[in-house]
Amino acid sequence: MITVNALDRLISLFSKLPGIGKKSAGRIAYYILDNSPSLAQNLAKELSVLHQAIRRCSVCGGFTETDPCLVCSDLNRDRSIICVIESAQDMRIIEEGREFLGLYHVLGGLIAPLEGVSPANLSIDKLLNRLDGVKEIILALNPTVEGDTTALYLQKTMKNYPIEITRLASGMPVGGNLEYIDKLTLSRSFRGRVKI
Amino acid sequence: MITVNALDRLISLFSKLPGIGKKSAGRIAYYILDNSPSLAQNLAKELSVLHQAIRRCSVCGGFTETDPCLVCSDLNRDRSIICVIESAQDMRIIEEGREFLGLYHVLGGLIAPLEGVSPANLSIDKLLNRLDGVKEIILALNPTVEGDTTALYLQKTMKNYPIEITRLASGMPVGGNLEYIDKLTLSRSFRGRVKI
Numbered sequence: 001m002i003t004v005n006a007l008d009r010l011i012s013l014f015s016k017l018p019g020i021g022k023k024s025a026g027r028i029a030y031y032i033l034d035n036s037p038s039l040a041q042n043l044a045k046e047l048s049v050l051h052q053a054i055r056r057c058s059v060c061g062g063f064t065e066t067d068p069c070l071v072c073s074d075l076n077r078d079r080s081i082i083c084v085i086e087s088a089q090d091m092r093i094i095e096e097g098r099e100f101l102g103l104y105h106v107l108g109g110l111i112a113p114l115e116g117v118s119p120a121n122l123s124i125d126k127l128l129n130r131l132d133g134v135k136e137i138i139l140a141l142n143p144t145v146e147g148d149t150t151a152l153y154l155q156k157t158m159k160n161y162p163i164e165i166t167r168l169a170s171g172m173p174v175g176g177n178l179e180y181i182d183k184l185t186l187s188r189s190f191r192g193r194v195k196i
Numbered sequence: 197m198i199t200v201n202a203l204d205r206l207i208s209l210f211s212k213l214p215g216i217g218k219k220s221a222g223r224i225a226y227y228i229l230d231n232s233p234s235l236a237q238n239l240a241k242e243l244s245v246l247h248q249a250i251r252r253c254s255v256c257g258g259f260t261e262t263d264p265c266l267v268c269s270d271l272n273r274d275r276s277i278i279c280v281i282e283s284a285q286d287m288r289i290i291e292e293g294r295e296f297l298g299l300y301h302v303l304g305g306l307i308a309p310l311e312g313v314s315p316a317n318l319s320i321d322k323l324l325n326r327l328d329g330v331k332e333i334i335l336a337l338n339p340t341v342e343g344d345t346t347a348l349y350l351q352k353t354m355k356n357y358p359i360e361i362t363r364l365a366s367g368m369p370v371g372g373n374l375e376y377i378d379k380l381t382l383s384r385s386f387r388g389r390v391k392i
Contacts (some may be wrong), residue, residue, distance in 0.1 A: 004259050006249035007288075010242045016235065017224045020216075028213045030285040033259060037247040039212065046206045048240035051233040053202035063200050063229060089226040092203075 007033070056088075059130070061106030061123050063088045071095075071104060078102040080135040084127065084154065086110055086142065094140065102138075105130065110146035111153055119153055128157070136164045143170040143188070203229070252284075255326070257302035257319050259284045267291075267300060274298040276331040280323065280350065282306050282338065290336065298334075301326065306342035307349055315349055324353070332360045339366040339384070 007029055014025035032040050056062070057069035064070065071077060071091070081102030085091060091104050107122045131137075139154060141147035155165050171189035172181055181189075203225055210221035228236050252258070253265035260266065267273060267287070277298030281287060287300050303318045327333075335350060337343035351361050367385035368377055377385075 004250060004261055006242065006246060006261060007259060010239075010246060013235070013239050013242060018227045019220050019223060024215050026285065026288065027215060030259075030283070030288075031214045032243070033246060033250060034283075039209070040243045040246050043206075043209050044240040044244035046202065046209060047228070047236045047243070050202060050206060050229060050236050054200060054229060063203060063226075065200055065202060069200075087226070089222065092222065 060091075060104045061088065061108060061126070062091045062104055076101075080133060081138065082127070082130065082134055082136075083138045083140050085140050086147070086150075090140065100138075102136075107141075107150070110141065110144075111150045112146045119157075122150075124154070124157065127154075131158075131161055131163060134163055136166060139165065139167040141167070143168075256287075256300045257284065257304060257322070258287045258300055276329060277334065278323070278326065278330055278332075279334045279336050281336050282343070282346075286336065296334075298332075303337075303346070306337065306340075306346045308342045308345075315353075318346075320350070320353065323350075327354075327357055327359060330359055332362060335361065335363040337363070339364075 010032075011022070011025045011029045014020055014028050015022050017025075020028070032043075053065055054063050055065075055067060057064045057067055057072055059068045059072040062069050062071065066073070078101050081100075082105050083094065083100055083102055084105045084107060085094070086107055086109065088106050091106065094100050094104075105123070105127045107124070107127075109117050109122055111117060111119055111122070137154075137158065139151045141151050151167055158165055169192055170185070171192055172178070172185065178186075206225045206228075207218070207221045210216055210224050211218050213221075216224070228239075249261055250259050251261075251263060253260045253263055253268055255264045255268040258265050258267065262269070274297050277296075278301050279290065279296055279298055280301045280303060281290070282303055282305065284302050287302065290296050290300075301319070301323045303320070303323075305313050305318055307313060307315055307318070333350075333354065335347045337347050347363055354361055365388055366381070367388055368374070368381065374382075
């Protein structure tokens with residue numbers, strides 16, 4: 001079988017990325033090769049500076065080019081609410097929603113004993129040190145076993161603080177269909193029903 | 197909305213690649229950032245040398261690091277059969293099948309009048325100049341309107357040459373199911389039925 005080494009190496013690197021199989025990696029590599037060299041050069045440039053340009057915010061743990069990050073240093077944001085998230089990527093997703101105007105705290109994972117992730121591995125102490133003047137903690141954790149476990153743990157840990165602890169509503173997604181909803185989600189939708 | 201510029205630029209570049217939407221581009225960028233810097237550095241290195249390392253073979257038009265390419269310069273390959281393909285990527289796919297041991301010819305597209313692609317835009321003259329000593333031309337073009345049109349055109353163009361012109365069989369894919377096969381494919385399967 002005849003192959004082209006430089007292409008093979010690129011395809012093999014692309015297929016390590018999440019959601020990209022061997023076929024997609026091939027399609028992408030040939031697309032870049034067929035395209036003008038500037039796309040490859042721009043990608044190369046951004047990738048080569050990525051880890052130098054971006055660090056973790058020392059306050060919230062999010063990815064940032066400045067420290068503290070633009071959210072933590074923005075005096076217009078509501079400092080009495082902290083939204084607790086699993087990973088730095090969640091911050092981007094919530095920011096895109098333009099609904100939340102408080103601060104963030106990145107846990108860096110969820111409690112998962114089977115995978116060896118205990119509360120000590122998460123950024124929980126740092127969160128507890130940020131609670132001065134905070135009125136509400138919103139747990140924006142995924143409605144999964146790990147998310148539920150972590151939410152329960154944080155709730156217990158903070159139960160003696162004079163802080164309201166809330167969690168994002170779980171239920172039917174907008175545009176969803178009762179026919180296709182799973183039983184657990186349906187059950188949560190009933191338990192979390194709201195007066196209209 | 198708070199964003200991180202270096203990440204934004206990378207995400208916007210990734211979302212230009214085929215099959216990668218904005219969400220996937222985000223997931224990929226964060227994956228690379230969470231990973232050790234070596235993945236980003238290796239990707240950057242391969243991308244930056246890609247267009248210098250790889251050129252078009254002056255004989256078949258495939259991507260190669262040497263000219264002529266490893267297939268065209270391999271004396272063990274059957275020089276009496278040329279497999280005509282739409283793009284250089286098809287060569288990789290056929291090579292992976294390890295079924296075909298002749299030479300290739302990349303057309304660089306398919307005839308598509310509505311998109312402004314006429315026979316003059318394809319590498320057809322170059323193909324006609326390669327026919328000395330060739331006994332068979334296999335048209336490995338997709339069974340689409342454009343593929344059919346191009347196959348018909350090539351067949352007419354080469355009808356006065358003492359060469360057998362064949363086309364890849366079209367029909368039910370292995371593992372397919374009569375219930376889900378479309379009418380056109382079913383019709384082709386009947387017309388192309390073989391004696392067992």
